Amino acid sequence: MRRRTAVLSVSAGVLFAVTSVAGATTVVHDRTTAQQQPAAAGTTVGGAVDPLAAAVTAAQRRLEQVPGDWTTWAALGTAYVEQARVTADPSYYDKADGALARSLALRPDGNDAALAGQAALANARHDFRAAAALGEQVVALNPFSATGWGVLTDARTQLGDTAGATAALQRMLELDPGIASFTRASYDAELRGDRVNARWALEQALATAQSPADEAWCHAHLATLALADGDRDEAAAQVTAGLLATPGDPSLLLVRARVDAGRGDVDAALAGFRAVVEARPLPENVVEYGEYLESLGRDAEAAQQYAVVDTVRRLFAAGGVADDLSVALFAADHGDPGTALAAATAERERRQNTDSADALAWALHSAGRDAEALPLAEEATALGGAGAVALYHRGAIEAALGLDDRARATLTQALDTNPSFSPLLAPRAQQLLDSLAVPA
Known part of the structure; x- marks a missing residue:
């Protein structure tokens, strides 16, 4: 997800x-x-x-x-x-x-x-x-620049300055209550676990959309938000509406592939993921396709996708893009704790937000350092808007430390939030939860 x-x-x-x-x-x-x-x-x-x-x-x-x-x-x-x-x-x-x-x-x-x-x-x-x-x-030169307040909101969010990001967002909303500010407002609410206002803000963004591309984008994120809550039917409906505005939009195709995967429609999911990576070969898209293939036992095909990821990452690095977060998570999920720790540590130095806390916690877990990982996993899920992946990470760390009651509660929350949050990780979460079951 x-x-x-x-x-x-x-x-x-x-x-x-x-x-x-x-x-x-x-x-x-x-x-x-x-x-x-x-x-x-x-x-x-x-x-x-x-x-x-x-x-x-x-x-x-x-x-x-x-x-x-x-x-x-x-x-x-x-x-x-x-x-x-x-x-x-x-x-x-x-x-x-x-x-x-x-x-x-x-x-x-x-x-x-x-x-x-x-x-x-x-x-x-x-x-x-x-x-x-x-x-x-920018905002010092032009305090009325909604664009300036927007990029400041983005940067502060990623740096973990939640209060500063919200303040910048509020100023942007005052200056320009349109699609750019409403989408940021949705993200801000989602980070805090306020799904109701996150959806409301996206609906306001959709109401102000001025082009088919805007409409498609709003539907894609409404679909993503629905799927994060495990509502496949609503996600599918949003995808359908978005594709009417912009047929073939990769963001919409990605959500549809996730819905198909969750419903067990393997052929449709494979076709969808393939179309996405052909249209938009971002590292995270290629990884997701590879992990879906891996979940199906098609390891050789998955390996081919992972090899593509390395090439794409080198291209982005040449363009000045730092991608340590996804490197850390991928390495931790695929048995390379050394790479995971190095990348997660670099990411944590770059920004101190919930995502970097989650990545470093998971990297430490992959290296068997769960006592160090737990405070970071708790930080990653403290705001209230943690997704199922971060909750699974915390639950696995709690289980590794013998905190079985806490682990059961956290893993249950992850799977209740979205039982198909990842074709690779959700089954692992279920297996771990089953292993922690209290004997009758």
Whole structure:
């Protein structure tokens, strides 16, 4: 299931539409976790021209005519950040870096648009301290920049500054109560375990959606939220509604594959996961496909996917993306405690949030250091919004320490939350719980 800090799934992307009339640049909306249909320039999405590709093309044409237009350089750089995410092509990050640097070279003072783009880029690369510092510069220059408050919200969330993130989000909501702020509000509520308000905020985002891609994204996350609670029927209904808006959207196909896997429809699930990794070969997507294959006993095919993951990660690393979190979790799940510990420790140094606590706890468990792992596992589940994976991790650690009553309660909570939270881990959780059963 969705991990909040999977590569690029929570990168701060700001989508600008660059009009060709007089070279004016108009901010349409910005997103933290928007999952749009990837499209190259000139292609269409849902029967209409893809707005991201159109924005990039318009900006490039404008800059051919007026190379000194610093606002368009900023817009182009930020759109490149978005393109990297929706196409899973990290080479766009270097393009973004260059375009944003060019904007700042042309206008070094008062250029909050370029600084916001740099903050989005830093978030996408998981350099959250740099993103927070840049976001603070943006809102100091322009306190009315909803984009600035948005990227600051993202960075503070990932750094574990929950109060600071909520404060920045509140300011963003006051300035621009639209899709970008409502989606962040949903995420903030989800982190706290407030599923009711998380759904409400996504419904508000859907009501303000201005394009088929926006509608599809909102349905994808409503589906993900439903599936996290084990409601496959609601998740399937949301996927169906989203695909009507944007057929073939990879985020929707991913949720549908998870629903099919949970229902035991192996052929449909395999086809779905395959379509997702072909359209959007992000490391976490390839890992999920591989783990589903592994759960079916198709180890050779799973190994092929895991080999692809290594290649994809190298490409993202070359684009400046740090991916220690998913490396740590994968290594811990697949018998490599040394790699898991090194990656989880690096991630914990980078940010002190619930996800890094969970990853380090699980890495320590894989190395047999459960006494050290337990406080971190407790921290990872303390906010109230912990998913089934983190609860399973804590339950396994409690069981390893002989805390059987606690382990039974935690594992039961994980499986009650979503009995099919992972094709690989959910059966392990059930087996562990069964082994802890109190004799009659």
